Amino acid sequence: MYEREIFRDLLERLRAAGELDDVRDPVDSRHIATLVDQADKALLFHRVVGYDIPVVSGLIRSSRRVAIGMGVERYADIEEKLTRAITTPIPPVYVETSATREITHVGDNVDLFNLPVPMSSILDGGPVITAGVTIVRDGDGLNAGIYRFLLKEKNLTGIDIVTPNNLRAIAQRAYAEGRPLPVSISIGTHLFEFMAAGYRAPMGVDEICIAGGLRGAPVPLSMCETIDVPYIAGAEIVLEAEILPTGWTWPEGRFGEFTRLMGGLHWNPLVRIKAISHRRDPIYYALHMPWEVTWLMIPTRWSQLRSAFKAAGVQVKDINVTLGGAGSWHVVISIRKQSGEGKNALMAALSVGDIKHAVVVDDDIDVYNGLDVEWAIATRVQGDRDVFVIPGARAKPLDPSLPVVPAGVGPTGAKVGIDATIPEGIPRERYERIAYAYADRAKYGSYKLDEKAVRAGDRKPTEKEVAELAARILELIAEKPLYYAEVIDAFSDAPQQAITRAFGKLHADEKLWQDPQGRMCVRGSRFAAVLPARG
Numbered sequence: 239m240y241e242r243e244i245f246r247d248l249l250e251r252l253r254a255a256g257e258l259d260d261v262r263d264p265v266d267s268r269h270i271a272t273l274v275d276q277a278d279k280a281l282l283f284h285r286v287v288g289y290d291i292p293v294v295s296g297l298i299r300s301s302r303r304v305a306i307g308m309g310v311e312r313y314a315d316i317e318e319k320l321t322r323a324i325t326t327p328i329p330p331v332y333v334e335t336s337a338t339r340e341i342t343h344v345g346d347n348v349d350l351f352n353l354p355v356p357m358s359s360i361l362d363g364g365p366v367i368t369a370g371v372t373i374v375r376d377g378d379g380l381n382a383g384i385y386r387f388l389l390k391e392k393n394l395t396g397i398d399i400v401t402p403n404n405l406r407a408i409a410q411r412a413y414a415e416g417r418p419l420p421v422s423i424s425i426g427t428h429l430f431e432f433m434a435a436g437y438r439a440p441m442g443v444d445e446i447c448i449a450g451g452l453r454g455a456p457v458p459l460s461m462c463e464t465i466d467v468p469y470i471a472g473a474e475i476v477l478e479a480e481i482l483p484t485g486w487t488w489p490e491g492r493f494g495e496f497t498r499l500m501g502g503l504h505w506n507p508l509v510r511i512k513a514i515s516h517r518r519d520p521i522y523y524a525l526h527m528p529w530e531v532t533w534l535m536i537p538t539r540w541s542q543l544r545s546a547f548k549a550a551g552v553q554v555k556d557i558n559v560t561l562g563g564a565g566s567w568h569v570v571i572s573i574r575k576q577s578g579e580g581k582n583a584l585m586a587a588l589s590v591g592d593i594k595h596a597v598v599v600d601d602d603i604d605v606y607n608g609l610d611v612e613w614a615i616a617t618r619v620q621g622d623r624d625v626f627v628i629p630g631a632r633a634k635p636l637d638p639s640l641p642v643v644p645a646g647v648g649p650t651g652a653k654v655g656i657d658a659t660i661p662e663g664i665p666r667e668r669y670e671r672i673a674y675a676y677a678d679r680a681k682y683g684s685y686k687l688d689e690k691a692v693r694a695g696d697r698k699p700t701e702k703e704v705a706e707l708a709a710r711i712l713e714l715i716a717e718k719p720l721y722y723a724e725v726i727d728a729f730s731d732a733p734q735q736a737i738t739r740a741f742g743k744l745h746a747d748e749k750l751w752q753d754p755q756g757r758m759c760v761r762g763s764r765f766a767a768v769l770p771a772r773g
């Protein structure tokens with residue numbers, strides 16, 4: 239069904255679902271970011287003043303839009319789809335050419351300033367290309383990722399690769415050998431390619447094959463004209479470029495980050511753009527920071543976490559990589575726990591990429607309900623036993639809370655695990671939740687007592703009736719201790735006042751006691767609880 243899916247189909251799908259608005263009035267490209275931020279839909283600006291190319295933004299700024307783009311019912315379904323794509327990748331197919339090549343500018347004709355790249359936030363270093371699926375050769379395969387390119391000259395940009403990812407490692411090799419590194423940058427691809435590129439695959443794993451797995455069909459690629467690297471055939475716009483062997487020496491940014499914060503000044507390499515190709519009527523995709531990154535990243539973390547739990551042999555129910563944790567740093571996991579597995583689950587979770595804080599709960603806790611999770615932490619955790627800190631782990635340079643390190647030094651930071659599962663060796667009744675008596679029978683909205691019950695309940699019981707009832711209650715609990723509600727249930731014909739009076743009589747006659755669970759029993763019987771000795 240998706241084998242022919244291209245960027246335009248994604249726009250059409252969002253439009254049909256009422257998730258994309260067409261803005262036909264003229265817009266100043268400087269105003270686009272804030273307009274998108276205020277809108278509850280993705281926006282397609284058809285008339286951008288000074289440019290021939292429309293701009294679309296906010297395409298995946300909600301879980302619903304990502305689900306629509308990925309062709310699944312619910313956002314949560316992406317996990318299965320992505321996991322399947324990772325385990326059964328499909329290699330790409332090479333096509334001779336594509337609509338992306340309808341117009342090509344090479345050499346001196348390259349002019350990035352013809353592209354309507356919007357500015358974003360007030361501390362930015364300039365307009366930034368945010369949605370380019372960047373392909374580079376890596377051995378026999380390809381490596382794909384998404385990186386920001388800040389416009390500098392009409393054929394020169396920077397590339398933000400401060401994070402220790404695969405492209406950075408590949409670019410470092412090229413730099414050490416003093417050679418430029420050819421890359422293609424496909425802007426306006428389907429979400430399948432975008433999701434796969436955003437997936438942090440291990441070195442040597444070809445993300446284009448994962449994109450094929452997501453499509454269920456090979457990704458069509460076509461060769462660039464000026465470099466020996468393919469681009470995604472059918473993309474709206476493609477830049478053919480080389481990362482220059484300048485090293486991480488050029489100041490760049492600042493950039494708005496997925497953390498919802500402004501990053502500091504970065505030092506990055508330069509990128510020469512050798513050719514620009516595009517459709518006859520291209521649409522420029524301006525990815526809006528930070529939510530379009532966050533919603534895209536979360537499912538990729540699910541897949542990584544799930545395989546770590548599998549390797550650790552932990553039975554996981556649900557995983558919530560939280561929005562508040564910037565879709566990268568916090569995870570709440572519910573497990574079907576066996577002894578000690580709270581800690582094992584945490585070690586597995588903290589081994590995954592950038593996960594910094596992990597909370598593990600039992601499977602009776604809803605990981606998507608912050609109240610529930612906090613309640614588990616409040617009622618199941620002892621800080622000295624259930625919270626552990628691993629100092630000196632690899633950290634993400636974008637974490638603003640890390641100490642300042644010299645340029646070029648990878649920062650390290652702490653990882654924290656909180657085991658909020660019910661601890662081993664604690665009596666289970668400490669975790670019995672309040673469950674209201676008669677919840678199964680008395681329903682608000684349809685509640686009505688029958689006349690007979692009302693009349694019986696209104697009549698004052700005689701002393702004789704109370705004494706008889708007390709004797710029957712005593713007989714019952716002599717056999718087996720019962721909770722108060724169970725006694726009431728056993729005498730369901732007796733009105734409540736008769737029962738409370740019967741219990742009152744048993745108390746007064748000093749016949750009543752309770753067992754260690756709080757059930758009613760006969761005083762002095764073998765069931766009766768004994769007052770613990772005072773220390």
Ligand SMILES: Cc1cc2nc3c(=O)[nH]c(=O)nc-3n(C[C@H](O)[C@H](O)[C@H](O)COP(=O)(O)O)c2cc1C
Pocket residue numbers: 368369381382383384385386398399400401403404405406435436437438439525530531534535
């Ligand atoms: C919209 C978007 C923008 C991104 N920008 C950058 C960036 O500027 N620099 C960076 O290092 N990673 C960026 N990332 C994250 C990388 O694309 C991601 O970690 C990817 O898996 C890296 O692939 P690699 O390890 O193959 O290089 C961005 C992700 C998204 C979704």
